[in-house]
Amino acid sequence: MFSLMHSSSVLGVEGKGISVEVDIASGLPQVSVVGLPDPAVRESVERVRAAIKNSGFAFPLDRITVNLAPADLRKEGTAFDLAIAAGILTASGQLETNPFIQTMLIGELSLNGEIRPVPGVLAMIEQAKRSGIRKVLLPLANAKEAAWITDMELYAVTHLKELLTENKGAEAWSAIRFDAAASRDKASAAEEEEHADGFGDFSDVYGQQQAKRALLIAAAGKHNILFAGPPGTGKTMMIRRLPGILPPLTEEEALEVTKIYSAAGKLSTDARGLIRIAPFRSPHHTISAGGLIGGGSVPKPGEVTLAHHGLLYLDELPEFSRTVLEVLRQPLEDGIVTIARSRAVFHFPAKLMLAVSFNPCPCGYAGHETTEKRCTCSDTAIAKYRSKMSGPLLDRIDIQLEVPRPIELNGGGTDLAATSSMQMRQQVLAAREIKVQRDAELGLKPGLRLSGTALRRSILMKKEAFELLDNALVVLNISMRAYDRILRLARTIADVEGSEWIEDVHIAEAIQYRRLDV
Numbered sequence: 001m002f003s004l005m006h007s008s009s010v011l012g013v014e015g016k017g018i019s020v021e022v023d024i025a026s027g028l029p030q031v032s033v034v035g036l037p038d039p040a041v042r043e044s045v046e047r048v049r050a051a052i053k054n055s056g057f058a059f060p061l062d063r064i065t066v067n068l069a070p071a072d073l074r075k076e077g078t079a080f081d082l083a084i085a086a087g088i089l090t091a092s093g094q095l096e097t098n099p100f101i102q103t104m105l106i107g108e109l110s111l112n113g114e115i116r117p118v119p120g121v122l123a124m125i126e127q128a129k130r131s132g133i134r135k136v137l138l139p140l141a142n143a144k145e146a147a148w149i150t151d152m153e154l155y156a157v158t159h160l161k162e163l164l165t166e167n168k169g170a171e172a173w174s175a176i177r178f179d180a181a182a183s184r185d186k187a188s189a190a191e192e193e194e195h196a197d198g199f200g201d202f203s204d205v206y207g208q209q210q211a212k213r214a215l216l217i218a219a220a221g222k223h224n225i226l227f228a229g230p231p232g233t234g235k236t237m238m239i240r241r242l243p244g245i246l247p248p249l250t251e252e253e254a255l256e257v258t259k260i261y262s263a264a265g266k267l268s269t270d271a272r273g274l275i276r277i278a279p280f281r282s283p284h285h286t287i288s289a290g291g292l293i294g295g296g297s298v299p300k301p302g303e304v305t306l307a308h309h310g311l312l313y314l315d316e317l318p319e320f321s322r323t324v325l326e327v328l329r330q331p332l333e334d335g336i337v338t339i340a341r342s343r344a345v346f347h348f349p350a351k352l353m354l355a356v357s358f359n360p361c362p363c364g365y366a367g368h369e370t371t372e373k374r375c376t377c378s379d380t381a382i383a384k385y386r387s388k389m390s391g392p393l394l395d396r397i398d399i400q401l402e403v404p405r406p407i408e409l410n411g412g413g414t415d416l417a418a419t420s421s422m423q424m425r426q427q428v429l430a431a432r433e434i435k436v437q438r439d440a441e442l443g444l445k446p447g448l449r450l451s452g453t454a455l456r457r458s459i460l461m462k463k464e465a466f467e468l469l470d471n472a473l474v475v476l477n478i479s480m481r482a483y484d485r486i487l488r489l490a491r492t493i494a495d496v497e498g499s500e501w502i503e504d505v506h507i508a509e510a511i512q513y514r515r516l517d518v
Helices: 044-054 081-091 121-130 140-146 180-190 209-221 235-239 251-263 289-293 322-326 329-334 379-386 391-395 421-442 452-457 463-475 480-496 504-512
Strands: 002-011 014-025 030-034 063-069 103-105 135-139 153-157 225-228 311-315 336-340 345-349 353-358 399-402
Touching: 002 081, 002 121, 014 081, 014 121, 030 044, 044 081, 063 081, 081 103, 103 121, 121 135, 121 140, 121 251, 135 140, 140 153, 140 180, 209 225, 209 235, 209 353, 209 399, 209 421, 209 480, 225 235, 235 311, 235 353, 289 322, 329 336, 329 391, 421 480, 452 480, 463 480, 463 504, 480 504
Parallel strands: 002 103, 030 063, 103 135, 135 153, 225 353, 225 399, 311 353
Antiparallel strands: 002 014, 014 063, 336 345
16 A cells, blocks of 8 residues: 655755655565655654554554655654554554545654644745645644744644544645634734833943944845953943844744744744844854855754844954855855855855954953053964954954943943934834835845946935045055945935935045955
């Protein structure tokens, strides 16, 4: 007897349809799983055998062959357990075949027949929809996550026994059908309107008005930012508050981010809905290149992908390996990571903001010495310390700012010093709304990053501003990439100020934010 079930796997952050073919023939009792299975898939035989017996079914004492197609694609994970079990039960005549036609089965089996959740369900359901499959049988714990893919029939199961039915029609599992629309409505109603408070508030930061303005501009235009300065000036403290002024993700962005975290196995099964808060990732400086951009025999998303539509923070940048830092060039420029393997090429999204901070030297006080604290580093040590930061990498960071010790702890009496994260966030939202409206008027795709001639044609810029920028190109010897980035930064500054035109003061402020670059 032969049976065909549909399942799915995750390659990178995208789903891949897998056909689970089961053949039962007479012969010595044996189960063979073919189709490049990894150890977790091969071990599914013992899980399935025990689950079938403990669920009241009979495991066939025949020769069973399970083929996972396409056979040249490596399979990993435990998501095939339910499909393999259903295939064996239908091939042996213990379950009707009709209810499983054009149905995707996803789930891990426990030895007693319970259905356990698996990672990557969101990507799998999305793939099923693209391939024309509209019915999905999946673990109850994954149902809320899967509900965000619309126009799908979801059937949530908790035990293998729930597959037993005498109804051969389309409503074979009507009792276990999951109300996806109600789940989405409930999750949306429960989402907090206010932003998360876990990042701290900028009203706690005394002084550092220029640094806070730089962070405001960075958030408004999704610009990369670098803080340099001696220890204890608040570099880390301020950058860790940056996510608190970022706007919530749009529906499309939230779906992308949630799918990434689902594929990486980092999405909690008790999550109420999509991830609406921009991700914040801060890896330790001992991270490997593979951990940062993704890797493995079957590549998994790295930190840059987990920071998609959010913020990646590298504290004490020179402590990272130079090899690790250099792999950031492509993601920062293209917004995507491409990893090639012998059997496939994987693409991971990586549209992120990069924030970095570091001390001026190993001891931290070069150029910021006081009577009590003097720099003890040699010129060679300082040169070696700073050599980790290459010119091409720094060229991709729009805002580069030195953060000195605050002179006054009362904020200098300025309004910005006392501004809360909520107030700064409102300014960011207003600036981004201006950009959205401008892009719509120009017929541009939202969030599109222009460069070169297209960038200059899309903005309104006064003659004095153009002359100042062209003069900076010659006098400061900046690169053409830096030229475009200064132009984009000036456009963001003008948006923050509510100005339709880019003026010379906006260009001047954008240029002075690249002090370390020039």
